[in-house]
Amino acid sequence: xxxxxxxxxxxxxxxxxxxxxxxxxxxxxxxxxxxxxxxxxxxxxxxxxxxxxxxxxxxxxxxxxxxxxxxxxxxxxxxxxxxxxxxxxxxxxxxxxxxxxxxxxxxxxxxxxxxxxxxxxxxxxxxxxxxxxxxxxxxxxxxxxxxxxxxxxxxxxxxxxxxxxxxxxxxxxxxxxxxxxxxxxxxxxxxxxxxxxxxxxxxxxxxxxxxxxxxxxxx
Numbered sequence: 001x002x003x004x005x006x007x008x009x010x011x012x013x014x015x016x017x018x019x020x021x022x023x024x025x026x027x028x029x030x031x032x033x034x035x036x037x038x039x040x041x042x043x044x045x046x047x048x049x050x051x052x053x054x055x056x057x058x059x060x061x062x063x064x065x066x067x068x069x070x071x072x073x074x075x076x077x078x079x080x081x082x083x084x085x086x087x088x089x090x091x092x093x094x095x096x097x098x099x100x101x102x103x104x105x106x107x108x109x110x111x112x113x114x115x116x117x118x119x120x121x122x123x124x125x126x127x128x129x130x131x132x133x134x135x136x137x138x139x140x141x142x143x144x145x146x147x148x149x150x151x152x153x154x155x156x157x158x159x160x161x162x163x164x165x166x167x168x169x170x171x172x173x174x175x176x177x178x179x180x181x182x183x184x185x186x187x188x189x190x191x192x193x194x195x196x197x198x199x200x201x202x203x204x205x206x207x208x209x210x211x212x213x214x215x216x217x218x219x
Contacts (some may be wrong), residue, residue, distance in 0.1 A: 001123040001129075001202065001203060002025075002209070003115050003127055003202075003203070003206040004115065004117060004206055004209070004210035004213075005113065005114065005115035005116050005117040005118065005119065005125075006116045006119045007112040007114070008045075008114040008116050008124065009045065009053070009109075009115065010044060010045045010048045010108050010109075010113075010114055011044050011109065011112075012041060012042070012083075012104070012105050012108055013042045013043060013044050013045055013081045013083035014040075014041070014042045014081040014082070014083065014169055014172075015040065015041040015042070015083065015101055015105070016039070016040045016041075016077060016134050017037065017038070017039050017092040017094065017097055017098060017101065018035065018037060018038045018039075018040075019037050020036055020094075020189075021036065021037070021038055024199075025043065028211060029038060029065055029066075029090075029157040030065065031065060031090045032090065032204040033064060033095065033153045034188050035063065035090040035091055035092055036089075036091075036092065036094070036188035037090065037091050037093060037094040037096070037097045037127060037214040038065070038088060038089065038090045038092070038096040038097065039062075039088070039089045039091075039098075039100060039101045040086070040087075040088055040102060040213060041086075041092075041104055041105075041163060042081070042082060042084075042085060042086050042087075043057075043084065043085050043108055044083050044084055044116055045084055045085070045126075045160075046069035046070075046084045046085035046183075046184055047085075047114075047126045047128065047151060047153050048107075048108050048111065048113060048114065048126075048128070049067060049086075049104075049108070049189070050067055050151065051086050051107070051111070051113065051128045051130050051149075051151060052060075052103075052104040052107040052108050052111075052133040052135065053087050053089060053104060053136055054130055054135075054136040054137045055103065055104075055130070055134060056089070056100040056103045056104050056134075056136075057134040057135035057136045058108070058134040058135070059099075059100075059103050059163055060091070060096055060099045060100040060103055060149075061091055061096045062089045062090060062096055062097060063089065063090050063091070064088075064089050065084070065088040065089060065090055066087065066088045067085070067087040067136075067139065068085065068086060068216060069182070069184050069185050070082070070083075070084060070085065070086065070181070070183060070184075071181040074131050080208060082170055082186045084184060085153060087104075089101075089104075090119075092161070093097040094110075098106050103124075103153075111128070113126055113127055113129075113151075114126050115127065116204070117209065117213045118213065123155060123158065123209070123213045124154070124155075124208065125152075125153065125154035125155075125158070125162075125205075125215065126151065126152060126154065126211045127150075127151075127152055127205060127206050128129075128149075128150070128151035128152075128202075129148065129149070129151075129195075129198055129199060129202060130149035130151065130154075131148040131149070131195045131198070132145055132146060132147060132148050132195075133145060133147050133148065133192070135148050137149055137160065137175075137190075141175040141176055141190060141192070141207040142175070143175055143192050147192045147193065147194075147197045148192065148193065148194060148197075148198045149175070149191070149192050149194075149198065150172060150190075150191040150192070150197075150198035150202050150205075151167060151188075151189075151190050151191075152168065152171070152188065152189050152190075152191065152200045152201075152205045153178075153186050153187070153188040153189075154188065154205075155186065155187070156180035156181065156185070156187045156207075157187065157212070157216075158209050158212040158213065158216075159180075159186060159187035159189075159209070160180070160187045161208055161212055162204075162205045162206075162208035162209045163177075163189045163205065163209035164205070164208075165186065165192070165200040165204045165205060166179045166189070166202070166204045166205040166208070167201070168198040168204065169199035169201055169204025169205075170191070170193060170198060170199070170201030170202075170204060171187050171193055171194075171197040171200075172191040172192060172193035172197050172198060172201045173192055173193060174189055174190075174193065175187065175190045175191065175192045176188075176198055177189045177218060178189065179205070190203060
């Protein structure tokens, strides 16, 4: 689908694999007893990582232990490679983790979910379609493998207005709402329904963001 603005490239900023973790590390991170390996990965934008790890659960034999945004996003990072979000995944074999890490990296590079409305960095928004939902979203959102996901995010005022438009524009339900200010000072929602409904919701969200960007002071 085509959305207002310019697609923004997203990237992996750091990654490491621990082939055989120490038992204390397993307990600390709450990794399943049958898993011996973990992968650690970060991205320069937060929401793409959520979608990427979910996609990896559809293609590889791994479990997502955690996936979250840093407080303050990339503005508060400790190093140039910290990125804005962090994920920890685990698998029974190091080969499973390695395969998942490659899958995540390919997904982040391939998908065009983040848009710069005016091309000057002044207003960015996220419109991600996940069809169908993988195990990660199923487990964390309480949806099924028959559901698709419309993942939307943006600046607080614009995104809250646009989320309402997304709910009106598509026959979707709210699986999760993240009110502003969240970790990276956005408003976000993960909506679900069939693929057609999710596409309609994403389009309605994007058009509403465009409207806000063109006329921010008119109520």
